[in-house]
Amino acid sequence: MSAFVGKYAEELIKTAKYIATPGKGILAADESTGTIGKRLASINVENIELNRQALRELLFTSPNALSCLSGVILFEETLYQKTSDGKPFVEVLEENGVVPGIKVDKGTVELAGTNGETTTQGFDSLGARCSQYYKAGARFAKWRAVLKIGPTEPSELSIQQNAQGLARYAIICQENGLVPIVEPEVLTDGPHDIKKCAAVTETVLAAVYKALNDHHVLLEGTLLKPNMVTPGSDSPKVAAEVIAEHTVTALRRTVPPAVPGIVFLSGGQSEEEATFNLNAMNKLEVLKPWTLSFSFGRALQQSTLKTWGGKKENIGKAQEAFLARAKANSEASLGNYTGGSGTGLASESLFVKGYKY
Amino acid sequence: MSAFKSKYQDELIANAAYIGTPGKGILAADESTGTIGKRLSSINVENVESNRRALRELLFTTPGALQYLSGVILFEETLYQSTAAGKPFVEVLKAGGVLPGIKVDKGTVELAGTNGETTTQGLDGLGQRCHKYYEAGARFAKWRAVLNIGPNEPSQLAINENANGLARYAVICQENGLVPIVEPEILVDGPHDIEKCAEVTERVLAAVYKALNDHHVLLEGTLLKPNMVTPGSEAKKVAPEVIAEHTVRALQRTVPAAVPAIVFLSGGQSEEEATLNLNAMNKLKGKKPWSLSFSFGRALQQSTLKAWAGKEENIPKAQAALLTRAKANSEATLGTYKGDATLAEGAAESLHVKDYKY
Numbered sequence: 256m257s258a259f260v261g262k263y264a265e266e267l268i269k270t271a272k273y274i275a276t277p278g279k280g281i282l283a284a285d286e287s288t289g290t291i292g293k294r295l296a297s298i299n300v301e302n303i304e305l306n307r308q309a310l311r312e313l314l315f316t317s318p319n320a321l322s323c324l325s326g327v328i329l330f331e332e333t334l335y336q337k338t339s340d341g342k343p344f345v346e347v348l349e350e351n352g353v354v355p356g357i358k359v360d361k362g363t364v365e366l367a368g369t370n371g372e373t374t375t376q377g378f379d380s381l382g383a384r385c386s387q388y389y390k391a392g393a394r395f396a397k398w399r400a401v402l403k404i405g406p407t408e409p410s411e412l413s414i415q416q417n418a419q420g421l422a423r424y425a426i427i428c429q430e431n432g433l434v435p436i437v438e439p440e441v442l443t444d445g446p447h448d449i450k451k452c453a454a455v456t457e458t459v460l461a462a463v464y465k466a467l468n469d470h471h472v473l474l475e476g477t478l479l480k481p482n483m484v485t486p487g488s489d490s491p492k493v494a495a496e497v498i499a500e501h502t503v504t505a506l507r508r509t510v511p512p513a514v515p516g517i518v519f520l521s522g523g524q525s526e527e528e529a530t531f532n533l534n535a536m537n538k539l540e541v542l543k544p545w546t547l548s549f550s551f552g553r554a555l556q557q558s559t560l561k562t563w564g565g566k567k568e569n570i571g572k573a574q575e576a577f578l579a580r581a582k583a584n585s586e587a588s589l590g591n592y593t594g595g596s597g598t599g600l601a602s603e604s605l606f607v608k609g610y611k612y
Numbered sequence: 613m614s615a616f617k618s619k620y621q622d623e624l625i626a627n628a629a630y631i632g633t634p635g636k637g638i639l640a641a642d643e644s645t646g647t648i649g650k651r652l653s654s655i656n657v658e659n660v661e662s663n664r665r666a667l668r669e670l671l672f673t674t675p676g677a678l679q680y681l682s683g684v685i686l687f688e689e690t691l692y693q694s695t696a697a698g699k700p701f702v703e704v705l706k707a708g709g710v711l712p713g714i715k716v717d718k719g720t721v722e723l724a725g726t727n728g729e730t731t732t733q734g735l736d737g738l739g740q741r742c743h744k745y746y747e748a749g750a751r752f753a754k755w756r757a758v759l760n761i762g763p764n765e766p767s768q769l770a771i772n773e774n775a776n777g778l779a780r781y782a783v784i785c786q787e788n789g790l791v792p793i794v795e796p797e798i799l800v801d802g803p804h805d806i807e808k809c810a811e812v813t814e815r816v817l818a819a820v821y822k823a824l825n826d827h828h829v830l831l832e833g834t835l836l837k838p839n840m841v842t843p844g845s846e847a848k849k850v851a852p853e854v855i856a857e858h859t860v861r862a863l864q865r866t867v868p869a870a871v872p873a874i875v876f877l878s879g880g881q882s883e884e885e886a887t888l889n890l891n892a893m894n895k896l897k898g899k900k901p902w903s904l905s906f907s908f909g910r911a912l913q914q915s916t917l918k919a920w921a922g923k924e925e926n927i928p929k930a931q932a933a934l935l936t937r938a939k940a941n942s943e944a945t946l947g948t949y950k951g952d953a954t955l956a957e958g959a960a961e962s963l964h965v966k967d968y969k970y
Contacts, residue, residue: 457614461825
């Protein structure tokens with residue numbers, strides 16, 4: 256095979272397929288300590304371990320929410336945390352049919368000589384780290400590569416570096432039993448139209464899959480986490496159906512059928528936007544050989560965060576808000592979402608220009 | 613879009629989809645004058661224009677056969693030929709719901725510094741030629757790139773050159789209204805096993821689709837003509853189900869869903885082998901977002917040729933042989949072939965010729 260078939264091959268294929276179960280998706284709860292700090296600050300909550308633990312406990316113990324999820328991405332600290340009753344989060348998830356995942360990249364650094372383009376770091380001892388995470392119960396990983404659209408961006412260098420980085424990360428994960436989520440995010444920032452985003456997304460995805468092939472990655476044991484194809488943030492919005500059409504066309508042109516599932520990132524979209532767009536894609540009547548689902552961070556947690564406000568007495572209501580979004584996205588992954596769930600908070604744009612994770 | 617917008621866009625998409633109609637496939641009748649000469653001499657027929665014309669007339673006027681075909685690939689000479697009664701072949705085909713296609717490459721040349729590896733020529737003036745062919749009624753084209761498996765082959769150079777050549781050819785075709793059939797043939801010659809063939813096929817196809825993307829080719833307006841994934845010619849044979857599994861898996865790992873159809877070449881397989889393998893692929897459960905069909909030359913014509921032997925009185929017999937193979941392969945595209953096609957003389961005969969030069 257041109258794919259490397261290591262000792263974990265069958266397990267990887269099984270896990271990837273499970274994560275891609277229709278009607279389920281991923282909660283991206285892997286905000287680094289710095290990033291979660293910004294979220295907590297926005298609701299006037301102190302960024303200490305106790306509060307980070309409380310937030311994640313709120314999410315993972317939301318009644319009935321876990322049935323909408325097939326995976327949760329965790330930050331390293333969270334992988335080893337427990338509920339206030341002393342039950343490891345990993346166990347809470349596993350018992351509810353949710354696969355624990357782990358963010359393994361170490362953020363981006365600028366590529367010298369480019370106009371602020373970046374590559375992602377995290378290779379040092381990555382194999383050993385993955386092996387450790389596997390022992391701690393993780394079964395999939397995530398690594399975020401970032402590209403942007405500009406007059407001369409993304410540059411050939413940026414595309415090559417990020418594609419190569421994703422491929423190296425992916426094979427190292429597979430050597431150590433973790434299903435790699437491959438995330439080549441093309442940022443929405445900019446005045447470009449949807450056609451430009453489509454062209455760039457197709458070019459980037461083609462480079463990514465060529466690199467995965469070069470590095471002998473077993474596609475059946477991977478997932479893709481791409482951006483949806485949308486107009487730039489400074490450009491007029493378009494209907495969900497238009498986004499769906501451009502996105503699915505781009506994926507049909509670049510993502511081999513061997514990939515079991517595609518789990519979109521939400522970028523700066525509001526909770527409701529992201530859900531509507533996902534729904535429109537699943538309603539589209541065209542052949543899609545992979546499932547289309549969600550891997551949302553902000554678009555699943557925004558209203559929950561605001562409703563909680565850091566107060567114990569708000570936990571119940573906050574968990575209801577979380578369940579509402581989880582359920583909405585579960586329906587959207589089946590093309591069954593009819594809209595209107597959640598409060599006005601759900602329509603709030605989450606776009607932050609030049610957002611640094 | 614990363615694909616360029618041709619004025620023929622809608623037509624290309626419609627024609628490519630039509631060629632992939634389930635139950636239909638392609639007859640590759642594009643043997644160059646030199647190559648058809650070898651076929652004719654094998655049945656002791658002189659290689660003159662009237663005989664070449666007669667053979668093609670025999671094929672295209674076979675009663676009931678055209679319904680199993682969505683396309684026929686022609687050599688340039690044939691594109692301008694007519695039946696004995698004076699009806700242009702192109703019209704005969706169109707009337708039968710068959711799209712005429714045209715071979716546009718000009719054969720292979722060796723890559724210096726390699727161990728006999730090749731690249732394909734034919735890009736010079738290709739745009740104008742395609743335009744002419746479109747005017748003459750052609751609606752798709754074919755270009756054959758060749759790679760082989762060896763200790764050091766295919767080399768990165770051979771892969772890059774051939775992938776790039778296919779991509780340049782493809783976009784030039786689309787600029788001129790012809791659906792390009794993309795054919796990266798990996799020869800079966802050699803002692804390697806099926807796993808090796810799978811590995812090479814995946815690597816080659818990945819390079820081809822990267823090149824097509826780089827060159828802004830509209831995938832929805834293309835077809836792929838790959839080799840099946842099989843053991844080498846000097847290795848032990850395996851069951852059709854094994855070939856089907858390895859082939860479909862290789863395609864799942866490399867061919868985007870936007871490609872409407874995959875039309876296999878038969879290489880040196882016998883008529884019956886090729887049909888059984890195609891059938892097994894269509895019976896296989898799994899994700900197949902493209903239709904899987906045939907673009908056979910020898911594997912459709914072998915018994916027909918032998919039955920004809922150049923004699924007018926044999927035409928009905930010869931046409932019956934073609935009809936049999938066409939019907940069998942049509943069923944194979946639906947996974948319903950029962951292996952019961954009356955095996956005419958030669959149907960089970962291997963058509964492998966070591967180091968075959970087209």
